Amino acid sequence: MAQKVVETLKDVTVIFAGDSGDGMQLVGNELANTSAIVGNDIGTLPDFPAEIRAPQGTLAGVSGYQLKFGNYDLRTPGDIGDTLIAMNPAALKVNLPKLKPNGVLIVDTANFEKKNLALAKYESNPLEDYTLDKYQVFPVNITNLTREALKETGLDTRGIDRCKNFFALGMVFWLYNRPLDFTINIIKKKFAKKEKVAEANILALRGGYAYCEATEAFAISYEVKPAKLAPGKYRSIMGNTALALGLVAATSKAKKQMFYGGYPITPASDILHELAKHKNFGIKTFQAEDEIAGVCSAIGASYAGAIGVTATSGPGLALKTEAIGLAIATELPLVIIDVQRAGPSTGMPTKTEQSDLFQAVYGRNGDAPIPVMAAATPSDCFEMAYEATRIAIKYMTPVILLTDNYVANGAEPWKIPNIDTLKPIEYDHTADPDNFHPYTRNPETLARKWIIPGTKGLQYRIGGIERQNVTGNISYDPDNHQTMNDLRFEKVDRIANEYPATKVVGDEKGDLLVISWGGTYGATATAVERAREEGYSVSHAHLRYVYPLPNDLGGIIKNFKKVLIPELNNGQLVHLIRDKYVVDAICYSKVKGQPFVVGEIQAKIAEVIGK
Amino acid sequence: MSTETQQLKKKDFVSDQDVRWCPGCGDYAILASVQKIMPVLGNTQEGTVFVSGIGCSSRFPYYMNTYGFHTIHGRAPAFATAIKATNPKLDVWLATGDGDSLSIGGNHFIHLLRRNPNINVILFNNRIYGLTKGQYSPTSEKGKITKSTPFGSIEEPFNPSDVALSAKATFVARGIDRDTKHLGELMEVAAKHKGTSFVEVYQNCNIFNDGAFLQYTDKVSKLENCLYLEHDKPMVFGKDDNKGIKLDGLKPVVVSLEDGKHSIEDLLVHDQYAEDVTLAHILSSLSQKPDFPTPIGVLRSIEKPCYEDELVKQIDYAKEQKGEGDLEALLNQGDTWIVED
Numbered sequence: 001m002a003q004k005v006v007e008t009l010k011d012v013t014v015i016f017a018g019d020s021g022d023g024m025q026l027v028g029n030e031l032a033n034t035s036a037i038v039g040n041d042i043g044t045l046p047d048f049p050a051e052i053r054a055p056q057g058t059l060a061g062v063s064g065y066q067l068k069f070g071n072y073d074l075r076t077p078g079d080i081g082d083t084l085i086a087m088n089p090a091a092l093k094v095n096l097p098k099l100k101p102n103g104v105l106i107v108d109t110a111n112f113e114k115k116n117l118a119l120a121k122y123e124s125n126p127l128e129d130y131t132l133d134k135y136q137v138f139p140v141n142i143t144n145l146t147r148e149a150l151k152e153t154g155l156d157t158r159g160i161d162r163c164k165n166f167f168a169l170g171m172v173f174w175l176y177n178r179p180l181d182f183t184i185n186i187i188k189k190k191f192a193k194k195e196k197v198a199e200a201n202i203l204a205l206r207g208g209y210a211y212c213e214a215t216e217a218f219a220i221s222y223e224v225k226p227a228k229l230a231p232g233k234y235r236s237i238m239g240n241t242a243l244a245l246g247l248v249a250a251t252s253k254a255k256k257q258m259f260y261g262g263y264p265i266t267p268a269s270d271i272l273h274e275l276a277k278h279k280n281f282g283i284k285t286f287q288a289e290d291e292i293a294g295v296c297s298a299i300g301a302s303y304a305g306a307i308g309v310t311a312t313s314g315p316g317l318a319l320k321t322e323a324i325g326l327a328i329a330t331e332l333p334l335v336i337i338d339v340q341r342a343g344p345s346t347g348m349p350t351k352t353e354q355s356d357l358f359q360a361v362y363g364r365n366g367d368a369p370i371p372v373m374a375a376a377t378p379s380d381c382f383e384m385a386y387e388a389t390r391i392a393i394k395y396m397t398p399v400i401l402l403t404d405n406y407v408a409n410g411a412e413p414w415k416i417p418n419i420d421t422l423k424p425i426e427y428d429h430t431a432d433p434d435n436f437h438p439y440t441r442n443p444e445t446l447a448r449k450w451i452i453p454g455t456k457g458l459q460y461r462i463g464g465i466e467r468q469n470v471t472g473n474i475s476y477d478p479d480n481h482q483t484m485n486d487l488r489f490e491k492v493d494r495i496a497n498e499y500p501a502t503k504v505v506g507d508e509k510g511d512l513l514v515i516s517w518g519g520t521y522g523a524t525a526t527a528v529e530r531a532r533e534e535g536y537s538v539s540h541a542h543l544r545y546v547y548p549l550p551n552d553l554g555g556i557i558k559n560f561k562k563v564l565i566p567e568l569n570n571g572q573l574v575h576l577i578r579d580k581y582v583v584d585a586i587c588y589s590k591v592k593g594q595p596f597v598v599g600e601i602q603a604k605i606a607e608v609i610g611k
Numbered sequence: 612m613s614t615e616t617q618q619l620k621k622k623d624f625v626s627d628q629d630v631r632w633c634p635g636c637g638d639y640a641i642l643a644s645v646q647k648i649m650p651v652l653g654n655t656q657e658g659t660v661f662v663s664g665i666g667c668s669s670r671f672p673y674y675m676n677t678y679g680f681h682t683i684h685g686r687a688p689a690f691a692t693a694i695k696a697t698n699p700k701l702d703v704w705l706a707t708g709d710g711d712s713l714s715i716g717g718n719h720f721i722h723l724l725r726r727n728p729n730i731n732v733i734l735f736n737n738r739i740y741g742l743t744k745g746q747y748s749p750t751s752e753k754g755k756i757t758k759s760t761p762f763g764s765i766e767e768p769f770n771p772s773d774v775a776l777s778a779k780a781t782f783v784a785r786g787i788d789r790d791t792k793h794l795g796e797l798m799e800v801a802a803k804h805k806g807t808s809f810v811e812v813y814q815n816c817n818i819f820n821d822g823a824f825l826q827y828t829d830k831v832s833k834l835e836n837c838l839y840l841e842h843d844k845p846m847v848f849g850k851d852d853n854k855g856i857k858l859d860g861l862k863p864v865v866v867s868l869e870d871g872k873h874s875i876e877d878l879l880v881h882d883q884y885a886e887d888v889t890l891a892h893i894l895s896s897l898s899q900k901p902d903f904p905t906p907i908g909v910l911r912s913i914e915k916p917c918y919e920d921e922l923v924k925q926i927d928y929a930k931e932q933k934g935e936g937d938l939e940a941l942l943n944q945g946d947t948w949i950v951e952d
Contacts, residue, residue, distance in 0.1 A: 037946050182946060231952045235945050245942060252938040259697055261689070279929035281936030284696055284922055289722040293689035296682065296719075300662070300690030303680055304697035326683050415950075416942050453678035453694070453701050456657045461626065461673050463681025473628060474673065 005220045006177060011070030012224055013078030014172060016165075017095040018087030020054050020063040023165035028065025029411070030169060030183045035069035036236035036413045037182050039226025043068045043522065044411045045077035045595065050266065050349045057111070057119035062094045071225040075377075075522030077410065079597035083175065085168050087111065087142070089120035096131075104218075105135040106171060108164070110143030138217055142167050142208075149207035153200045163204035170208020177223040180205060232415040239378035239408040240267070243311075243337065243401075244274035246385025248281050251307055253386075254393070254425035259301030260309045261286045262294040263316065266349040267405045268339040271311040291319035295336065299323060302332045303462075305429065305452035307389060311337035314356045315346065317400075318363070325364045327398040328488065330462045331439075331448050334398035335388050339408045342593040351593025352406035354518055355569035360400040361547045361576065367485050369492040371395075372547035374402040374518035379414035381407065384544060390425045395495055396447040402546070404568070406595045407519040433457030438472035446491035496548045504556055506532055506539030511609050513560035515585070517543040517573050520566055520596055527601035538605050546573065554581050564588055564608050566601050623656060624649040626676040637788035637814035638667060638735060642674055644795045645704075645733070649677075652702075652802050659702045662691040664711040667742050668735035668814075671706035685716025688723035688732075692918065695728045699919040702802075705732045709750040710740050713769050717749075721778035727806045728918040733798075734771055734811045739820035757819075771811045772895040772910055776888055782808035783891065784909045785898075788815060789828040793839070793907070800909060806917055827905060838897065840908030845878035848904045855879075856897075856904075863893055865903060883909045 014031060016024040025046055032044050045066040054061030068078035083104040086092035088111035099105060112127050126132055127139055146164040147157065155163075166187075173180055184202050191198035212218060237245075251258035260275050260283065262268070276285045284306070288294040291312055298308030312320065317338045327334045340356045342348035360372045371391060375384040381403055388401040427450050431440075438460040439448050451458045460472055468475035469483050504513075506528060516524035521542050528540040541556055543549070557563055557577075563585040565574045571587035578585050588604045590596055624646045632638045649659065659677035663669035665684035672679025678701075682690045687705050695703045705723075712720040712734050723730070739757070740746040746759040750771065754763040775783045782804040786794040794812065801808035813824040826836045838848045838856065846856040847868070855878035857866045866873040882890060891911035898905035930936075 033946065037948050039948060039950065226950075229950045231950050233943065233947055233949050235943070235947045248936070248941060249938055252936060257697060259693055261693060278936060278941070279926045280933040281938075281941075282926060284926065286693065286696065288689060289718055292686055293719055293722070296686040296689035297693035297696075299682075300680070300693035301697045303690070304660075304694040304701070306693075306697045308693075322683055323686065330680075416947065419938050419942065452698075453660045454657055454698055456655075459656050459676060459678045461628075461661075461675075461679035461681065463672070463679075464683055465681065 007220050007222050009222050009224050010072065011068060011074065011078075012083070012176060012222065013066065013068040013081045015064055015066045015081040015084045015095055015098055016168070017062055017064040017084065017091035018165070019056050019091070020049055020051065020061050021056070022063065022087050023162065024063045024065050024087070027165045027169040028067055030186060031172060031178070032067050032069070032411050033186070033236050034173075034178050034182045035067070036234070036411075038178065040069035040071065040224055041074040041227040041229060042236065042412055043074045043077040045406065046409045047594075048350055057088055057090055057116045059090045059094055059120060062091050064091070064095055066098070069224055071227050073227065073229065075526045076598055079599050083172070085172065087164070087168070089116045089122050089126070092126060093120045093122065099135060101134045103135055104138065104175070105132060106138045106140060106168065108142035108168070109139045110141050140171070140211070140217065145211060146204050146207065150200050150203055153203065154196060155200050159197070160200065163200050166201045166204040167208035170205040170210075171212050173205070174209045174212035175218055175221050177221055180209060229413060230415060234413045234415055236411050237379055237414040238411045239375065239381045239403055240270040240339070241274055242379050242414060243375070243381035243385045243403065243408070244271050246382040247275065247309060247335070247389065248278050248283065249382070249419065249422060250386045250389035250425060251283060252281055253419070253422055254307065254389070254427070257306040258283045258309060259286065259298060259306040260284070260311070261288050261297030261301065262310050262312060263288050263291045265291070265313045265316045267341055267408050268311045268313050268316070268337065270408070271337065271339070291316040292323060295320040295323040299327050299332055299334055302327070302334055303330070303453070305450070307333065307335070307393070309335040309337070311339065313339050313341045313349070314343045314359065317356060317359055321364050324370065324398055325366060325368050326464045328364070328368045328370060329464050329467070331396045332398070333392040333396055333450065335385070335392050336398055336400045337385070338400060338402050340402060340404040342591075348593045350405065352404045352519065352595055353568050353591065353593060354402075354404055354520065355572065355591070356402060357546065357569065357572040360402055367489070369489050370398055370400055370547070371492055371495050372400045372402060374544055374546050375407055376518065376521035376542060376544055378407055378410045378412045380544070382414070382417070386422060390423055391495060393425055393427050393450070394447065395445050395491060396450060397492060402518055404519045429455065431458055437470045438462060439467060439470050441487070446487060446494060493548050496545070496551050499545050499550050502541050502543070502550045502552050502556060504539050504541050507537065508539070509559040510537035510539050511560065512536070512538040512562045512564055512605060513557060514538060514540050514564045514566065514601070514605065515543065515573070515577065516540070516566060517546050520568060523596040523598050524566055524601055526598045527605060530598065530602050531605040536605060536609050538609065543573070546576070549576065549580055557581050557583055562586065562608055564604065566590070566596055566604065568595065619650045619655070621647045621650060624676050626674050628673045630674050631670065632667060633818050635817040636667070637737065637816070640788045640791050641733065641735060641794070641812055641814065642671065644791055644798055646675070648795055648799050648802065651799060654702055658700065659704070660694055661704045661706060662687050662694065663706040664716055665742070666708040666711045668706050668708040669711060685711050685714070686719055687711070688716065688719040691730050692723060692726060692728050695730055696919045696922055699729075699923065703730045705730055707732065707734050709734065709736045709738060709748045709771070713749040713771060713774065721774065724775055724778040724780040724807055724809065726918040727779075727781055727915050729805055730807050731802050732807060732809045734809065735814045736771060736811050737814045737816035737820055738823050739816050741816050741819055745819035770895060770899050772898070773892070775809045776891050776895055776911065780809045780911070781806040781913050781915050782909070783895070783911045784809070785811045785813070785905075785907050787813045787824060787827055787907060797908065804912060806915055827907070836904050838904035838906045840881050840883070840894070840906050840910065842881055842883045842909070845875050845880050847875065847878065858893075861889075861893070863897060863903070883912045885911075886913060
């Protein structure tokens with residue numbers, strides 16, 4: 001056997017694509033995990049249909065998983081693929097535009113027959129015409145090879161065919177010189193109760209690897225050295241998991257019961273699933289009868305002294321609207337998480353968007369201010385969930401934390417925080433019975449006291465009807481309503497006093513400031529960095545606190561000739577910025593259910609500065 | 612509840628807020644009977660929480676010198692369930708109305724009953740929307756003429772006890788605002804029930820639906836129209852107990868005890884503890900049948916595990932299996948790696 005030729009790369013983007021039942025998410029995730037464990041930085045982009053098992057072989061049923069791994073601090077899952085694994089013609093058709101010219105294309109030839117070609121709307125077989133001329137095509141009959149490798153396992157053909165994703169993964173592992181053992185351990189754990197299936201999948205994984213070894217199918221293999229990340233202990237984490245762990249950390253640090261009330265909704269349900277595993281932290285999870293009951297139960301729990309949390313996506317946030325107003329009026333702590341998806345209405349539940357910002361900031365009856373935060377990356381979800389909880393309790397207010405499908409389902413290495421460095425979460429449930437009123441406020445934060453039922457001598461009544469300042473009794477007094485309305489705004493405004501300073505990456509003055517918020521952080525940061533390398537006078541400010549806006553942002557904006565705001569919506573933050581700073585900020589909108597790629601923002605920067 | 616609470620009196624449960632119901636409203640009687648039984652039950656002010664939705668009845672918490680939460684329309688069950696789940700030691704009450712529970716909050720109402728937390732629900736049924744000034748409600752009789760139905764309602768009304776029984780309520784009862792003695796006794800039994808107790812109270816709205824329940828409160832007609840239920844007792848009613856309910860197969864019939872054809876031995880005997888729900892359903896259905904009396908009292912009272920107990924049990928089990936939550940260990944679980952300096 002010839003010596004394996006290994007070429008070293010800085011980074012690689014791999015796309016797995018197949019039917020939604022082909023297990024592409026599973027193997028994509030495994031490549032991500034292994035790459036993270038061997039020390040690469042990673043960025044991932046799962047892209048799947050909402051249907052659980054869409055019709056086989058159709059374009060609508062294609063499930064893809066894009067992953068970038070590199071030897072430096074990555075911020076995105078890559079603009080364009082170096083390698084594409086297409087399990088059928090439909091997967092090829094949907095993903096080919098994402099493969100770079102001369103990229104590696106591995107196709108399972110078994111499915112390139114009349115029926116599947118027709119389903120993918122190919123008039124002729126792309127393996128036999130000129131469609132793929134500009135790529136390095138590796139036609140491999142993955143289906144048959146897997147059947148051959150697994151014929152002794154005792155599984156039926158259907159069972160065997162379900163292992164072909166691991167055969168493909170084995171090939172990719174060979175191509176990029178990744179170790180198999182982490183994935184083998186995961187397979188053993190995942191199928192602990194189905195030994196035969198575990199064995200078959202391991203056999204398929206090894207089979208794919210051995211196939212490349214034996215046939216020398218690829219002339220060259222590649223390696224990507226570990227990234228130089230900040231020193232520390234790491235694990236790979238997805239956004240929704242990080243968010244749930246942030247909540248667990250908050251309940252644990254606060255030494256307080258957490259009550260999660262929610263209703264299943266894509267793409268937020270995984271937060272409920274994760275929290276439900278951690279009942280030993282005293283977390284009570286309540287799968288409510290609907291979104292409204294989800295938030296109402298969380299508010300009820302807060303009233304009773306627990307940390308009330310609810311998570312949802314856009315349509316669910318709409319249903320929770322009235323109850324959130326009650327939490328604002330009664331000034332109770334509450335954490336509301338909105339994992340944004342493409343809208344309006346049902347929209348595209350498994351696709352990403354940032355279009356709930358207006359809903360979060362403005363979407364309630366009456367003047368109803370609420371702090372709004374947004375997580376920048378999958379691992380940032382941990383910190384922001386913790387921070388949202390801390391702020392909610394300190395200021396006795398509901399807080400909306402926005403994430404999005406891209407951040408929620410993406411994975412990246414996470415430097416595990418030292419729990420001693422997490423900010424304390426403080427509260428005081430006591431008061432002097434002779435001098436207690438439910439709406440007496442802390443002079444600094446304007447928060448009222450969190451007195452909970454069961455406390456002797458302090459019993460009080462609250463509700464949604466306007467309350468008299470201090471006493472909390474029902475009041476229709478005109479001046480009191482003005483006072484209370486002012487206080488509600490002032491309290492929320494004061495939260496900005498404790499934000500960390502807004503970081504400006506790049507020069508403090510220049511031609512252009514790009515402002516991003518939430519999940520567009522990675523693409524924007526990278527685009528600005530590259531534009532600066534090309535000599536453009538551009539800087540970047542990223543917002544994790546969206547309402548109220550940071551106190552220092554106005555001063556930062558003044559130092560730039562132009563402001564550009566890339567957003568996955570029709571322009572929402574741009575309105576908040578224009579409104580507050582009366583600046584002619586330019587909106588760069590994308591509403592395709594897909595995140596920005598770096599190149600798009602980079603081109604926009606050049607266009608705006610060039611003008 | 613602690614022993615010192617024995618000293619508490621009805622007045623200790625009266626808040627300092629002016630009651631703002633219309634003079635003559637049936638709500639006053641319900642409030643008084645609840646305030647009266649609080650010390651009887653041994654409740655403390657701080658250990659009791661009244662939760663409500665929206666509507667006339669839902670102002671209730673403001674008038675109780677306990678903890679109270681006046682929430683939003685129809686959603687009180689979700690708040691109350693979570694309050695009980697968060698702190699099972701609290702005695703949680705829910706004041707609601709026919710619109711609040713059976714219209715806008717129908718979904719939450721049935722799921723509350725299905726889950727069976729130990730909460731006491733009082734549904735003030737006045738068969739009208741009072742606070743919005745007189746539209747028909749989901750319990751208004753068909754043909755009801757109101758501001759929103761000038762030609763009469765064309766909808767079939769709900770019978771609250773039917774809904775409650777179908778939603779697997781473990782305790783279902785009915786009282787009448789004007790019969791305060793019976794109402795007080797009923798509230799006490801309901802409060803002592805472990806699980807969600809559901810008490811429907813026929814409540815007169817003297818402004819928008821005056822006399823809706825006159826047939827059950829008028830000295831003469833109530834004898835013919837009310838069937839006071841007592842466990843293990845034959846179902847007799849009428850002037851001088853001259854009538855009874857008998858089962859003909861699964862069909863209830865009214866029989867005379869005076870015509871010599873039937874005796875008390877023939878009558879249906881009430882069993883409020885029957886595991887099978889059929890009898891309770893039959894009784895519940897009587898109130899919507901012409902020529903039948905309406906059952907007053909406890910229709911059903913059975914024991915089932917309470918939601919909050921089951922929830923706490925699961926948490927204890929999780930702690931037993933996995934040990935008390937260890938944050939450090941949780942954050943560090945799974946495959947990890949070290950990046951060196």
